[in-house]
Amino acid sequence: MILRDMRIGVAVTGSFCTYAKAFKEIERLAAEGAKVQTIFSNASQTIDSRFGKAEDFMKRAQEITGHEPMKTIEAAEVIGPTGCLDILIILPCTGNTMAKLANGITDTPVLMAAKAHLRNEKPVVIALSTNDALGMNLKNIGYLLNNKNIYFVPFGQDDPVKKPNSMIADTKLLVPTILKAMEGKQYQPIIGNREFV
Numbered sequence: 001m002i003l004r005d006m007r008i009g010v011a012v013t014g015s016f017c018t019y020a021k022a023f024k025e026i027e028r029l030a031a032e033g034a035k036v037q038t039i040f041s042n043a044s045q046t047i048d049s050r051f052g053k054a055e056d057f058m059k060r061a062q063e064i065t066g067h068e069p070m071k072t073i074e075a076a077e078v079i080g081p082t083g084c085l086d087i088l089i090i091l092p093c094t095g096n097t098m099a100k101l102a103n104g105i106t107d108t109p110v111l112m113a114a115k116a117h118l119r120n121e122k123p124v125v126i127a128l129s130t131n132d133a134l135g136m137n138l139k140n141i142g143y144l145l146n147n148k149n150i151y152f153v154p155f156g157q158d159d160p161v162k163k164p165n166s167m168i169a170d171t172k173l174l175v176p177t178i179l180k181a182m183e184g185k186q187y188q189p190i191i192g193n194r195e196f197v
Contacts, residue, residue: 085122
């Protein structure tokens with residue numbers, strides 16, 4: 001149990017197509033002994049999609065972690081003054097969330113969680129999932145890569161023919177990324193040809 005007693009926040013945003021992988025990793029974090037607290041963005045707690053109902057995902061998160069998800073900006077704000085997390089993971093992290101994070105916008109529970117956690121100079125790990133990583137969001141990825149205490153789960157193009165600007169995180173590398181981030185290091189290589197099935 002390599003994550004025993006580590007206090008991990010998992011902030012969930014609205015990249016619904018990657019939820020199967022994301023929830024598999026939340027289960028793995030819990031199985032590795034972490035104390036997991038989820039935070040749901042406005043979109044992730046209100047939008048039902050072909051991948052499932054928002055209410056069902058929040059219920060599943062509570063069943064896995066044993067804790068009710070944080071669902072409001074007010075709830076997430078306490079992460080700062082209480083210092084209740086060792087590390088925060090945004091899994092999955094949409095391009096919209098990355099753009100707002102890069103520009104200091106805190107209008108969702110997830111963004112407030114990130115702001116509150118970063119004020120404590122603790123690591124935030126981004127597991128990106130966006131159709132415009134090599135388009136409009138590339139500048140935001142570059143900006144975040146150069147910010148103190150922000151780390152990325154290694155990522156690559158998931159469908160370079162049909163969606164040439166799309167990139168997603170290789171979630172199989174989440175735990176190694178967490179361990180490196182806790183040392184103040186970025187897991188490498190960060191970009192490459194990866195198998196995303």
